[in-house]
Amino acid sequence: MPFRQGSARTRQRTVLLVGIVVLLAALVLAVVLASILTHGKPEGSPEMLKWKDRGTTKNLQEVILGRCYNYVMARHSELGDKDCLKIWESLKEAFIYKNPCNITSEDYQPLMELASHPIPCNKSLFWSKTNDLAHRYTKSNQNFFTLEDTLLGYMADRVSWCGDPSAPGINYESCPKRSECESNPVSVFWKLASKMFAEAACGVVQVMLNGSIEAGAFKSSSIFGSIEIFNLNPDKVSAVHVWLMHDIGGPQSESCSGYSIKRLRSILEERNFQITCEDNYRPVQLLQCVHNPEHTDCRLCTNSTAAP
Ligand SMILES: *[C@@H]1O[C@H](CO)[C@@H](O)[C@H](O)[C@H]1NC(C)=O
Ligand SMILES: *[C@@H]1O[C@H](CO)[C@@H](O)[C@H](O)[C@H]1NC(C)=O
Numbered sequence: 001m002p003f004r005q006g007s008a009r010t011r012q013r014t015v016l017l018v019g020i021v022v023l024l025a026a027l028v029l030a031v032v033l034a035s036i037l038t039h040g041k042p043e044g045s046p047e048m049l050k051w052k053d054r055g056t057t058k059n060l061q062e063v064i065l066g067r068c069y070n071y072v073m074a075r076h077s078e079l080g081d082k083d084c085l086k087i088w089e090s091l092k093e094a095f096i097y098k099n100p101c102n103i104t105s106e107d108y109q110p111l112m113e114l115a116s117h118p119i120p121c122n123k124s125l126f127w128s129k130t131n132d133l134a135h136r137y138t139k140s141n142q143n144f145f146t147l148e149d150t151l152l153g154y155m156a157d158r159v160s161w162c163g164d165p166s167a168p169g170i171n172y173e174s175c176p177k178r179s180e181c182e183s184n185p186v187s188v189f190w191k192l193a194s195k196m197f198a199e200a201a202c203g204v205v206q207v208m209l210n211g212s213i214e215a216g217a218f219k220s221s222s223i224f225g226s227i228e229i230f231n232l233n234p235d236k237v238s239a240v241h242v243w244l245m246h247d248i249g250g251p252q253s254e255s256c257s258g259y260s261i262k263r264l265r266s267i268l269e270e271r272n273f274q275i276t277c278e279d280n281y282r283p284v285q286l287l288q289c290v291h292n293p294e295h296t297d298c299r300l301c302t303n304s305t306a307a308p
């Protein structure tokens with residue numbers, strides 16, 4: 001009896017073992033087949049939607065987290081209570097797995113609440129077509145803030161991102177251009193961030209415009225002309241100072257008495273803001289002169305500093 005019982009158990013064990021081996025073999029085969037099949041596919045999941053603009057910035061998470069920590073820990077330690085991990089998560093949640101033509105301001109609401117911070121009065125600097133010069137100025141004079149000098153703008157500057165309904169939910173190959181759809185993740189983000197930046201401004205605000213643009217320094221369709229000026233709060237902002245900068249040695253297409261500045265003036269006056277305009281605001285022009293020290297516009301009062 002004990003012998004027969006043992007033999008039955010052995011047979012059971014053998015059947016179980018054979019079953020496991022067959023199952024394992026089938027699994028290995030399936031994995032091999034799957035890897036062969038996926039290897040045959042072209043690069044980047046072909047089921048992702050295709051768009052005309054560059055795709056999501058590689059290593060987006062690391063870029064956003066790195067910039068956030070750099071801003072919060074090194075550059076503006078007064079913002080030390082900002083939670084960069086939460087900020088990254090809320091940015092991701094705004095667009096991941098979503099159709100990149102169907103993004104709304106509401107998608108970014110949690111991010112805006114986590115990342116926004118106050119800006120000192122008199123220190124907001126708006127700009128249009130003066131990207132490089134405006135930011136060189138805020139680098140040399142750290143009292144001033146452009147949108148890109150706030151945490152939100154700093155994290156997102158020159159970065160692109162968009163989602164896709166299929167896995168992994170982020171499209172690294174391509175993203176929609178504004179001409180393909182207005183409600184894409186990057187355009188919606190900048191519109192909302194610009195609106196909030198303007199709403200937060202107080203005291204005297206400055207705007208740096210480009211007087212060497214042939215079509216005029218002020219353009220109603222720019223972010224400044226279409227969003228920012230209409231979101232300045234007349235109860236908080238007392239005056240708008242325009243700094244109209246010309247390229248050194250470049251065309252003087254428009255001065256402060258020019259046509260587009262007149263239009264800007266009337267829009268702002270209608271909203272009860274004081275407006276002043278200064279051609280070639282000297283502290284900014286001195287920065288331009290770093291690259292053009294010999295130009296006549298860059299000479300320092302030659303006749304009052306006569307050589308001995
Ligand atoms: C767009 O988003 C809204 C709300 O997020 C959703 O109800 C709608 O189904 C979406 N449409 C498409 C085409 O994805
Ligand atoms: C802002 O500028 C105005 C005018 O120059 C000045 O009266 C005011 O005190 C300034 N506010 C701050 C907070 O510096």
Ligand SMILES: *[C@@H]1O[C@H](CO)[C@@H](O)[C@H](O)[C@H]1NC(C)=O
Pocket residue numbers: 129130131132133210212213245246247
């Ligand atoms: C003005 O715009 C032109 C053309 O976009 C650009 O090359 C130039 O650098 C701009 N000037 C300033 C002062 O930003």
Ligand SMILES: *[C@@H]1O[C@H](CO)[C@@H](O)[C@H](O)[C@H]1NC(C)=O
Pocket residue numbers: 303304
């Ligand atoms: C400096 O030179 C300009 C013309 O080059 C002249 O109009 C001005 O009066 C001079 N100023 C002084 C202080 O000599």
